[in-house]
Ligand code: HEM
């Protein structure tokens with residue numbers, strides 16, 4: 331049955347290229363959500379090093395004081411900001427806010443839900459994430 | 474009598490004699506004996522107004538009659554001819570070759586639907602899901618019993634759902650949906666949009682029972698508002714809007 335369903339699968343689900351910025355936002359939201367979840371687990375593990383006393387703590391913290399560590403944290407900053415800002419947009423949308431009003435459609439049937447309000451929300455999330463990442467890079471590498 | 478024979482003599486399609494032509498690539502697959510799908514290529518002349526469906530019918534007429542394709546109205550009304558055209562779900566009868574801006578036109582069966590043969594896919598699940606949300610007015614009385622004989626509605630009340638009543642059950646939205654791509658039990662944008670169509674109808678009293686049906690682990694909560702359904706809908710139904718408005722009821726934003 332499943333074989334013959336011909337579901338597009340994860341590849342089709344994740345392919346962000348075909349359906350505009352809304353689908354890209356959907357994909358980034360999932361990716362950043364999973365990324366943050368991964369970071370959250372790693373973060374618990376990292377901070378649990380305090381049980382090894384000050385030496386263990388400092389030793390582990392040194393890992394983040396490397397170029398790779400800085401780039402990793404920059405990515406986390408980006409994911410955090412995008413996920414939060416876009417999350418607020420998505421929650422508003424899910425509640426029916428800013429998705430347009432039902433109206434008799436006219437050719438070429440531009441869908442009212444794919445409107446500039448939500449597009450602005452998505453681009454703001456991306457822009458703010460980029461700005462926060464640049465600020466993070468400046469602070470971490472600027473010492 | 475003369476009129477009848479002239480109808481019989483009429484060409485079934487306009488002969489295409491344009492100097493412009495495209496390569497039409499058709500995905501061929503018969504689940505009964507083929508291992509995988511293969512593309513067959515045809516060079517098809519076209520005019521500014523030639524639709525993809527007409528090009529496919531041209532292939533059937535002159536090159537290979539065995540190409541399986543479903544169509545009926547040829548005017549975006551019956552919902553039969555949905556397929557993937559150059560990577561996106563579209564109606565073949567509603568897509569002009571000239572608007573694709575490509576020398577190669579690739580047609581494949583819709584994703585997230587089982588194949589019957591070549592371009593024709595099974596609609597059982599689409600129709601089952603549609604039926605599941607009770608796509609009819611629910612109320613205790615009926616026009617036959619009520620004194621009024623008909624249930625009046627103001628133009629404003631009509632505006633609340635008429636957009637969603639445009640749905641032709643073509644399945645393009647379900648084919649574009651990223652949740653449909655991985656979850657075969659998801660009720661899907663088509664059925665959810667229709668749930669909203671009836672919930673928003675002032676004559677209907679079945680809101681609670683419909684909300685209960687879609688408030689399911691494979692129901693409305695699987696929608697992530699990616700909007701692809703609305704972007705491919707050929708009738709301006711905007712399922713994504715309907716779904717978020719519907720979810721508004723469940724989240725307490727609307728009553
Ligand atoms: C204020 C901060 C946050 C907000 C506003 C927020 C909002 C959201 C929203 C609205 C969704 C659902 C998106 C959808 O329907 O497609 C979501 C998904 C998710 N979030 Fe968050 N979130 C936040 C922080 C976090 C954090 C800190 C983590 C990790 C520990 C996280 C992990 C996830 C995961 C794993 C998903 C599921 C992704 C998916 O499968 O699509 N989120 N978030």
Ligand code: SF4
Nearest residue numbers: 640641643644646706
């Ligand atoms: S909502 Fe639009 S895309 Fe989906 S089945 Fe109806 S007409 Fe087709």
Ligand code: FES
Nearest residue numbers: 545547552554566
């Ligand atoms: S043939 Fe009827 S919708 Fe295309």
